[in-house]
Amino acid sequence: MEVRVISMKEIESLGISVVEVMEVVEKGFRLKGEGKVELPAKIGIHPRHDCFIHAMPCFVGGEVDAAGIKWVSGYPINQGKGLPYISGVMCVNDPETGFVKAIMDASWITAWRTGAATGVCARYMADPDSETIAVVGLGVQGRTNTVALAKALPNIKVIRAYDVYESQAAKYKETIRKDLPEFEIILCGSVEEAVKGADVVVTCTPIVANPNRFVKSEWLKEDCLAIAVDYDSAFKAEIMVKANAFVCDDKNQYLWTQKQGVYFQKGYPTESEILGDMGDLCAGKIKAPRKGRRGAVLMGIASHDIMTANLILEKAQEKGIGKIVEI
Ligand SMILES: NC(=O)c1ccc[n+]([C@@H]2O[C@H](COP(=O)([O-])OP(=O)(O)OC[C@H]3O[C@@H](n4cnc5c(N)ncnc54)[C@H](O)[C@@H]3O)[C@@H](O)[C@H]2O)c1
Incomplete structure (x- = not known):
C-alpha cells in the first residue's frame, strides 16, 4: 500500500x-x-x-x-x-x-472543522444582523470559533472574550488581531461581563464529566444564540431546555451520548425537546427561528x-x- x-x-x-x-x-x-x-x-x-x-x-x-x-x-x-x-x-x-x-x-x-461547524450553525440559526459575539475559553477552539463566526456573520463588529487564565486571553487577543484585524476585541474580567448583550455566545472550555455549568441564563439577552462546543460543561441546562429552538449536530450521537449517563444529564433537552439536527437544517428539512433564545450543542461529528x-x-x-x- x-x-x-x-x-x-x-x-x-x-x-x-x-x-x-x-x-x-x-x-x-x-x-x-x-x-x-x-x-x-x-x-x-x-x-x-x-x-x-x-x-x-x-x-x-x-x-x-x-x-x-x-x-x-x-x-x-x-x-x-x-x-x-x-x-x-x-x-x-x-x-x-x-x-x-x-x-x-x-x-x-479538529481545530478548524469545529470552528467551521459553529460558523455553519450561525449561518442557519443566528440573527443575520448579529453584531457582537462572546467567546468563553480562549484556547485553540476559542480562536477557530471566533474566526468562523466572524466570517459567517457579515455584521459582526465586536468580539467579547473571557478565559480563566489572563495569559491565554492575552495570547488569544494577539492571534485574533492578526486573523481579524478589523474587529474590536474586548477581553473581559468575568464570564458574565463577556456574555452580557452578545448576539451569539460560544463556549470552548474543557469538557468534564461533572461540569459546573457556570454560564447563567439571566446573563444572556433574550435574542441570543448559545452554541456549546464543550458539551454541557458551560451552559446551564435551562438555557438549552427553555430555548425556542434546540439543535444538535447529530441527533443520534447526542441521544447515544446522553444514554451513556455522563453528559447531557441533569436537565439537558431530551429527544422530544430537540427541534432537529444540523443535517436536517442544512438539508432543508427543518427551519430554525432567527430571534429569541436559541441553543445548539455541537459535539463534533466524523x-x-x-x-x-x-x-x-x-x-x-x-x-x-x-x-x-x-x-
Ligand atoms: N465539539 C467539538 O467538535 C470539539 C472539537 C474539539 C474540541 N472540543 C472541545 O472544545 C474545548 C476546548 O478545546 P481546545 O482545543 O480549545 O482546548 P484548549 O486547552 O486549547 O482551550 C481551553 C481553554 O479554556 C480555558 N478554560 C478552562 N476553564 C475555563 C472556564 N471555566 N472559563 C473560561 N475559560 C476556561 C483554558 O484556560 C483554555 O484556554 C474542549 O472541551 C474540547 O473537548 C470540541
Missing part, C-alpha cells in the same frame, strides 16, 4: 481558509440530512480522569464518496505540561478498495473530519505535498 503522510506543517502550507472548510462541513451536514452518510456514534476510551481518546469513522456517500477515521485524544491535563489539549491522526480510505490512501495530522482538522481531510488530500495531491510511504 502506498500511503500519503501529511504533517500539520504541510497542511498549514496549503493555506486552506475557514470559509473553504465551512463549505465542505456544510455539504457533509446536508448529505447527512439526506441520509447519504454513515456515521456511527463515536466510541472512546478514558485512560486518565476527564481525558478521552475517540474513534470516529465515517463514510460520506453521494457526490463526495469519501471514507476514513479519526483517532483523536483530548487531555485537559496537557495544559499544565505546555502541551496541546487535542492531538491525533486522520486516516483516509479509498472507498473502492478499502485501502488506506492517506494518514495526516488531525489537530489542524463527517466534518472526512470532508476536511478529503479537501486537504485533494490539495496535497495537486501540489505534491506529503510523503509517500510504502506500508
Whole structure:
C-alpha cells in the first residue's frame, strides 16, 4: 500500500481558509440530512480522569464518496505540561478498495472543522444582523470559533472574550488581531461581563464529566444564540431546555451520548425537546427561528473530519505535498 503522510506543517502550507472548510462541513451536514452518510456514534476510551481518546469513522456517500477515521485524544491535563489539549491522526480510505490512501495530522482538522461547524450553525440559526459575539475559553477552539463566526456573520463588529487564565486571553487577543484585524476585541474580567448583550455566545472550555455549568441564563439577552462546543460543561441546562429552538449536530450521537449517563444529564433537552439536527437544517428539512433564545450543542461529528481531510488530500495531491510511504 502506498500511503500519503501529511504533517500539520504541510497542511498549514496549503493555506486552506475557514470559509473553504465551512463549505465542505456544510455539504457533509446536508448529505447527512439526506441520509447519504454513515456515521456511527463515536466510541472512546478514558485512560486518565476527564481525558478521552475517540474513534470516529465515517463514510460520506453521494457526490463526495469519501471514507476514513479519526483517532483523536483530548487531555485537559496537557495544559499544565505546555502541551496541546487535542492531538491525533486522520486516516483516509479509498472507498473502492478499502485501502488506506492517506494518514495526516488531525489537530489542524479538529481545530478548524469545529470552528467551521459553529460558523455553519450561525449561518442557519443566528440573527443575520448579529453584531457582537462572546467567546468563553480562549484556547485553540476559542480562536477557530471566533474566526468562523466572524466570517459567517457579515455584521459582526465586536468580539467579547473571557478565559480563566489572563495569559491565554492575552495570547488569544494577539492571534485574533492578526486573523481579524478589523474587529474590536474586548477581553473581559468575568464570564458574565463577556456574555452580557452578545448576539451569539460560544463556549470552548474543557469538557468534564461533572461540569459546573457556570454560564447563567439571566446573563444572556433574550435574542441570543448559545452554541456549546464543550458539551454541557458551560451552559446551564435551562438555557438549552427553555430555548425556542434546540439543535444538535447529530441527533443520534447526542441521544447515544446522553444514554451513556455522563453528559447531557441533569436537565439537558431530551429527544422530544430537540427541534432537529444540523443535517436536517442544512438539508432543508427543518427551519430554525432567527430571534429569541436559541441553543445548539455541537459535539463534533466524523463527517466534518472526512470532508476536511478529503479537501486537504485533494490539495496535497495537486501540489505534491506529503510523503509517500510504502506500508
Ligand atoms: N465539539 C467539538 O467538535 C470539539 C472539537 C474539539 C474540541 N472540543 C472541545 O472544545 C474545548 C476546548 O478545546 P481546545 O482545543 O480549545 O482546548 P484548549 O486547552 O486549547 O482551550 C481551553 C481553554 O479554556 C480555558 N478554560 C478552562 N476553564 C475555563 C472556564 N471555566 N472559563 C473560561 N475559560 C476556561 C483554558 O484556560 C483554555 O484556554 C474542549 O472541551 C474540547 O473537548 C470540541
